[in-house]
Amino acid sequence: MSESAGEGKHDRFARVMRQYGPALSRLAFGYERLPSVREDLSQEIALAVWQALPHFRGECSERTFVYRIAHNRGLTHACRRQPAHAALDELPHPLEPIDPRPHPEEQALNTHHRARLRSAIQRLPLSYRQVVMLMLEDLSHAEVAEILGISESNVAVRLNRARKALKQALGDRS
Amino acid sequence: MSMDTELEAWQREWHSQTGPLPSLKKKILRQNLRTLAAVLAVCLCLTVSGLLAWRHRSPFMMGLASGMSFASLFVGGYAWWVRRGAWKPTAQTTLAYAELCHRRAVAKARTVRFSFYFLLAATLLLAILMGFDWKGLRARDGIILAGLLLELVCFRRYGQKKKREIEETKKLLDDLTE
Numbered sequence: 354m355s356e357s358a359g360e361g362k363h364d365r366f367a368r369v370m371r372q373y374g375p376a377l378s379r380l381a382f383g384y385e386r387l388p389s390v391r392e393d394l395s396q397e398i399a400l401a402v403w404q405a406l407p408h409f410r411g412e413c414s415e416r417t418f419v420y421r422i423a424h425n426r427g428l429t430h431a432c433r434r435q436p437a438h439a440a441l442d443e444l445p446h447p448l449e450p451i452d453p454r455p456h457p458e459e460q461a462l463n464t465h466h467r468a469r470l471r472s473a474i475q476r477l478p479l480s481y482r483q484v485v486m487l488m489l490e491d492l493s494h495a496e497v498a499e500i501l502g503i504s505e506s507n508v509a510v511r512l513n514r515a516r517k518a519l520k521q522a523l524g525d526r527s
Numbered sequence: 528m529s530m531d532t533e534l535e536a537w538q539r540e541w542h543s544q545t546g547p548l549p550s551l552k553k554k555i556l557r558q559n560l561r562t563l564a565a566v567l568a569v570c571l572c573l574t575v576s577g578l579l580a581w582r583h584r585s586p587f588m589m590g591l592a593s594g595m596s597f598a599s600l601f602v603g604g605y606a607w608w609v610r611r612g613a614w615k616p617t618a619q620t621t622l623a624y625a626e627l628c629h630r631r632a633v634a635k636a637r638t639v640r641f642s643f644y645f646l647l648a649a650t651l652l653l654a655i656l657m658g659f660d661w662k663g664l665r666a667r668d669g670i671i672l673a674g675l676l677l678e679l680v681c682f683r684r685y686g687q688k689k690k691r692e693i694e695e696t697k698k699l700l701d702d703l704t705e
Contacts, residue, residue: 379541396554412619425624432628432696470540479702483621488534489541501703502620519537 366403373419376490377402380420383486384427386475394430401426413499420492421500424483431479473522481515488512569599591671594649602645606638625703629696636689643682650675 370377377398385391405422409415474485487497494512498505573596580592613630653675657668 375542393554400554400558421619421621424621428621428625428699429628431699432632432692467540467543470537474541479699483703489538491538500621502618502622516534520533 362407366406369402369406369415369419370399373402373416373423374399376420377423379490380423380427380486382471383474383482384430386472394427397430398423398426414496416492417496417499420487420490420496424487424500428479469523470519473519476522477515477518481511481518484508484511485515485519573599587668598645598649602638602642605641606634609637609641610634622703625696625700629693629700632689632692632696636686636693639682639686639689643679643686646675646679646682650679 378395381391381395381398385394401422402419405418409418413421474482477485483501484497487500492500494505494508497508501508503511573592576588576592576595580588610631613627613634615627650672653672657664657672
């Protein structure tokens, strides 16, 4: 590979990280709640994007491609997670309202509402969590469907159920 | 609060909780070091066993060195064979990737199980051979046998971990395809 091509790859990655880096960090919140492990996951996601970028052939939008890579990495993390963390997925049906007191570490980092929203999203089943996170990133139903490999109607159904579950978990905040 | 206003409010809260951007260089360095350490460990084991066999020229050491080289090639070959079809997802979607994760977990578990039984057979064979000449046993033989037994325990525990990974990937796959 020529030097200019190498620089191109670096520039491209730097641009992608500038553009989507914050979104990728937020995405890591959805797959891991422990700050130290989450930082590691963020790095793994960035690494996966770095490795995958040269294979991007423009079959979909760059945003779709980056989010897909990131979610796939998050999925691998969810598979390898120890049972102690896996409890996040075992959501009782219907959702029980979460403890309104935020974790002390979270208290230092986030406001009460942000921490509660994050916590509620982390407690959603994976299929709902992925849809919610992508919708919060302002992706269309079609883009979410393309990333996850499900139909648009399925996206709508999952989103509807996820919103109900989130509302229930967050309680009346108005 | 209407549904759209509610979503917008969640989006605002979600976007305001962005963590620091990851430092990729450290991660790449750690990953490279891990890979390098693993390759070096295997090379070191094979080189040391080869050198000892060449120095002592005893049938036992020659057998041990050949066995280690053969085992590395045999288990490596099996791992490669069992993972065919688990390199790339069938489609560029998260669902296809989840299926791939499951196939990989199954393949890894198979490799670990195969390695465990291979090692068990080698340990039993060695123990039998030592039993024939139990009067001439030395501390070195005991250390080698203890090392093999320890490795068996490690493989057993690793196999259980892989079994949990299969269950986890299956659960995630079911969750995504519901």
